[in-house]
Amino acid sequence: MAHSFGVRKTRGDQIFDAAVGILSFLFLIVAAYPLYLVVIASISDPAAVSQGKVLYMPVGFSLRGYSYIFQNKDIWTGYANTILYTVCGTAGGTMVTLLAAYASSRTDLPGRGIFIRLALFTMFFNGGMIPTYLVMKSLNLTNTRLILILMGMFICYNMIIARTFFATNIPKELLEAAFIDGCGNIRFFFSIVMPLSKAIVAVIALYIGIQYWNGYFTALIYVTKREYFPLQLILREILVLGQTLAQGGEGMDVEAIVEMQKISEAIKYGVIIVSMLPVMMVYPFIQKYFVQGVMIGSVKG
Amino acid sequence: MEKSRPAASPRVRKTPHWVKLAVRNRALYLFLLPAVLYMAIFNYAPMFGIQIAFRDFTPARGVWGSPWVGLEYFEKFFTSYSFWTLLKNTLTLSIYQLLVCFPFPIVLALILNYCPSLKFKKITQTITYIPHFLSVVVLVGMLFIFFSPGTGIVNNVIRSLGGNTVDFLGNPDLFPHMFVWSAAWQNTGWASIIYVSALSGVSQEIHEAAIVDGAGKLQRIWNIDIPAILPTIITLLILNSGQIMSVGYEKVYLMQSAGNLSTSEIISTHVYKIGIQGAQYSYAAAIGLFNNIVNMVIIFAVNKLSDKLTGAGLW
Numbered sequence: 275m276a277h278s279f280g281v282r283k284t285r286g287d288q289i290f291d292a293a294v295g296i297l298s299f300l301f302l303i304v305a306a307y308p309l310y311l312v313v314i315a316s317i318s319d320p321a322a323v324s325q326g327k328v329l330y331m332p333v334g335f336s337l338r339g340y341s342y343i344f345q346n347k348d349i350w351t352g353y354a355n356t357i358l359y360t361v362c363g364t365a366g367g368t369m370v371t372l373l374a375a376y377a378s379s380r381t382d383l384p385g386r387g388i389f390i391r392l393a394l395f396t397m398f399f400n401g402g403m404i405p406t407y408l409v410m411k412s413l414n415l416t417n418t419r420l421i422l423i424l425m426g427m428f429i430c431y432n433m434i435i436a437r438t439f440f441a442t443n444i445p446k447e448l449l450e451a452a453f454i455d456g457c458g459n460i461r462f463f464f465s466i467v468m469p470l471s472k473a474i475v476a477v478i479a480l481y482i483g484i485q486y487w488n489g490y491f492t493a494l495i496y497v498t499k500r501e502y503f504p505l506q507l508i509l510r511e512i513l514v515l516g517q518t519l520a521q522g523g524e525g526m527d528v529e530a531i532v533e534m535q536k537i538s539e540a541i542k543y544g545v546i547i548v549s550m551l552p553v554m555m556v557y558p559f560i561q562k563y564f565v566q567g568v569m570i571g572s573v574k575g
Numbered sequence: 576m577e578k579s580r581p582a583a584s585p586r587v588r589k590t591p592h593w594v595k596l597a598v599r600n601r602a603l604y605l606f607l608l609p610a611v612l613y614m615a616i617f618n619y620a621p622m623f624g625i626q627i628a629f630r631d632f633t634p635a636r637g638v639w640g641s642p643w644v645g646l647e648y649f650e651k652f653f654t655s656y657s658f659w660t661l662l663k664n665t666l667t668l669s670i671y672q673l674l675v676c677f678p679f680p681i682v683l684a685l686i687l688n689y690c691p692s693l694k695f696k697k698i699t700q701t702i703t704y705i706p707h708f709l710s711v712v713v714l715v716g717m718l719f720i721f722f723s724p725g726t727g728i729v730n731n732v733i734r735s736l737g738g739n740t741v742d743f744l745g746n747p748d749l750f751p752h753m754f755v756w757s758a759a760w761q762n763t764g765w766a767s768i769i770y771v772s773a774l775s776g777v778s779q780e781i782h783e784a785a786i787v788d789g790a791g792k793l794q795r796i797w798n799i800d801i802p803a804i805l806p807t808i809i810t811l812l813i814l815n816s817g818q819i820m821s822v823g824y825e826k827v828y829l830m831q832s833a834g835n836l837s838t839s840e841i842i843s844t845h846v847y848k849i850g851i852q853g854a855q856y857s858y859a860a861a862i863g864l865f866n867n868i869v870n871m872v873i874i875f876a877v878n879k880l881s882d883k884l885t886g887a888g889l890w
Contacts (some may be wrong), residue, residue, distance in 0.1 A: 286791040298686045298699050305764060308717060311728065316758070326731030374610035375601040384593040384600075389607055396614060398871055401621025402863030403843070404850040408627070409620045427612040459602040488710030491825045493850055506712045513716025516827050542720055546713050553708050557648040564704065568768045570670060 316340070316543035324539050339540030344546055349502060352508035353548075359422045359504055360486040366428035367482040368475065374428070375436030376463055379444075390437075393430045407495060416496050422504065425492045426485055432478050435570050439474040440467070477567035480560050505549055512545055522573060582643055626863035641857075647859035657845070665841040669822040673754045679763040681709070681808065685796055686772030700771075703764025715829040718757055719744060745834035754830060754839075758823070773804040813881045820870035842866045 303512045315323045319334030327333050343349055374393075378386045401409070407416075415421040444467055468475070490506035497503065511517045597604075630641040652658055671715060683703065690696040706714075722729050722743040730740050743749050777800060785795050824843035831839045842862060850859025 284791055286793065290689070290792045294686050294689045295680075295691070298690055298695065300687070300706055301683055301763070302699045302702055305706060308721065308760070309702075309705060311721075312717065324726045325774075326726070326728060327737075327860075328727070333697070353719065370609040370613060377606035380600065380603060382596050383603050384597045385604075387805055389611070392614060392619075396618040399622070399867060400618060401624055402860060402867055403846055404856050404860040404863055405624030405627065406617070406621040407851060408624055408634075408856065413616070414585070417782060424613075425617065428610050428617075433610070459600055459606075463606070484708060486602040488708075490710070491828075495847070505711055509710075509712045509716065510829065513712060514719060516719075517798050539720070539726060542716065546716060549713060550709070557705070557708070561701065561704070564765075566769055569772050 290474065312543050312546050316547050318540075320537040320540035322427070323543070338537050340548075342537065342541055343544045348500075348503075348508050348511075349545065350549035351507070352503050352505035355419075355422075355502060356505040357552075358419070360483055362423045363427060363486040364479055364483040366423070367429075367432075367486075367554060368479045370428050371432045371478055372436055372468075372475065373463075374469075375433045376440050376467060377442035378433070379437045393433060397430045403495070410496060417499050417502070418497075418501055419574070421496050422502065424491055425496070426489065429482075429485075432481055434518065435464070435567070436474050436478055439471065439570050443474075473563060473566050474570070475538070476560060476563045477570070479565060480567065484553070486525075509545055509549055513542055584803035593787060606655060607789065625860065625864055627857050628864045632857040632860075634856075635822045644857075648858045650863065651858060652862050652865065657840070660837070660843055661840060661842050664838055665820065665822060665843075667751055667828070667838070668754055668841060671751055672758055672822065672853070673819070675755050676759045676762060676766070677812065677815060679759055681768035681770055681804070683763055683767040684774055684804075687767070687771055687793060688774045688800065689796075700764070700767075703767070706761040709761065711823070711826045711829060714757060714761055714827060718753060718830070722753070742834075745832050746828070747835040747838040750830070750835040750838045754827065758826075769807060770804055773807045774800055777803045809884075813877050816877045817870075817874040819873055820866055 280555055300399050311328075314330075314332045315328050316339060317335060317337060318332045319326045319336045320338060322333040339534075374389075377383060378390050378393075380386065398405070410421060412418055415424075448466065449462060452466060488506065490504065490510055493502075493504050494510075497507075603723045627638055627641065629645060630638070631647075632638065633645045687696050687699060690699070721727050724730055724740050724742050724745075727743075729743070732742060733739070741749075743753055746761075781799055782795060785799060790798070795886060807862060821843070822841060824841060824847070827841055828838040828844045828847065829840060831844065845864070845867065846863045849855045850863070853859075
């Protein structure tokens with residue numbers, strides 16, 4: 275219908291279409307170019323990169339940055355640590371969040387209001403950095419791996435999203451039917467609710483997973499032992515504090531250190547790619563949940 | 576906000592209805608248990624620790640053994656020469672960030688909504704979401720690489736155009752711009768999702784009717800699309816204003832250098848430095864509490880305001 279009326283474009287609409295094309299292209303370029311630059315610089319000749327020759331295409335293909343990265347013990351340890359913290363934190367956090375969300379979505383649970391209010395209050399007020407630090411210290415959780423796994427597991431906002439999902443997507447009749455068939459709450463949740471809630475499991479796991487993978491401040495505050503450092507703290511040393519990977523190498527001769535300084539820029543590009551790799555690998559699979567996650571989150575709890 | 580209690584169930588049995596429900600659903604309390612434990616340790620125990628802001632806390636004496644000092648540490652903060660600078664820096668960054676970062680996602684969503692090619696729209700969406708997933712360390716690292724005075728691409732371009740090297744990262748006057756515009760780069764795509772969804776819900780019939788009436792696309796945006804997403808815009812504006820005192824200190828901390836501290840030191844980073852690094856626990860806790868209280872007041876004020884203006888508070 276619309277087409278039969280709107281065949282002839284007005285002059286204003288022609289300008290509009292051109293403007294839309296140009297602007298969306300601009301948004302695309304502005305978002306993509308810095309990312310693209312990191313990719314091409316990471317595989318270019320380090321000398322060409324520091325001279326500013328790498329702008330559109332890789333120049334003088336080289337993987338020396340990467341080879342240093344793969345030889346570096348700190349990065350490997352950080353990587354393994356981050357995987358450990360992310361896997362444990364996400365699995366535990368998703369479980370804790372979904373269990374609490376489901377229970378508090380049940381209108382036939384006496385006392386749910388108290389729980390929800392307790393949780394909501396944490397969104398508006400918190401003890402703050404110092405009192406939290408002192409509590410963790412008194413529990414002997416500082417300088418442990420455990421705190422990097424536990425901290426941030428349960429975030430009220432995530433629970434509200436999940437609760438909204440359960441409240442609107444799990445019909446009451448289903449529960450009544452299950453009860454009549456002698457199915458208890460635990461089995462109902464695990465064998466009926468969960469399979470119906472794959473989208474929300476994905477969304478919550480995504481939010482928590484990204485938070486664990488990308489976080490550095492918890493580790494900065496609570497952990498000083500190097501062997502517990504997550505990847506992001508190692509990245510901070512390389513990218514922000516500008517430490518080269520050469521430091522501390524006893525057996526290194528002067529030549530090697532000079533060489534190291536030359537390619538330290540290439541290493542920076544490389545570690546960005548390496549740190550983003552797992553996120554980019556799951557990106558295509560989780561993308562379809564983005565809209566859903568944001569939309570459920572926007573419904574007020 | 577008061578909720579009416581559910582009407583008492585007819586008295587047919589001796590045990591009240593809610594007790595029966597509680598017994599039948601006892602497994603659900605187990606579901607809540609991990610979350611309750613988490614909140615007890617990580618949220619509520621620290622709240623009891625706030626009292627150290629009013630005591631002269633030393634680890635040796637412990638929280639309960641340290642003497643009360645009343646508002647001494649608050650006074651110390653309010654009269655310290657850094658107080659107004661910290662407050663000004665915090666508010667500058669957050670308000671500037673709100674003003675810059677808020678409109679872009681709306682513009683992007685409107686553009687995508689009129690994008691003639693569906694494929695191009697999808698590609699643009701996919702790419703513009705990616706920066707959201709970069710960690711702050713990587714984002715700040717990229718800023719340092721690209722804007723470095725010596726080898727950074729931006730200064731290379733400036734020099735090749737005949738300009739002088741600009742110290743983007745050490746100059747205190749440029750710090751707010753670097754902070755805010757990098758945030759705009761990182762979050763515009765992700766923040767547009769909600770507007771794209773809201774726009775896709777606009778009835779196609781209204782648009783068709785407008786086309787019949789000879790309305791151009793710009794007129795349709797102004798008279799149909801924007802009014803349709805206005806509730807979403809207002810809600811998000813309120814939510815974002817609630818964040819004013821909690822500007823992303825993790826990123827600020829990484830971007831700080833000796834040169835730019837005069838504009839980059841904010842309340843939260845100050846708390847970290849004097850509390851965690853300097854071990855002045857009571858003083859830092861007092862500053863943190865001040866920040867928290869202001870934040871809470873702003874959130875409630877904004878909610879009240881929105882209640883008045885739009886008839887719908889957020890809770």
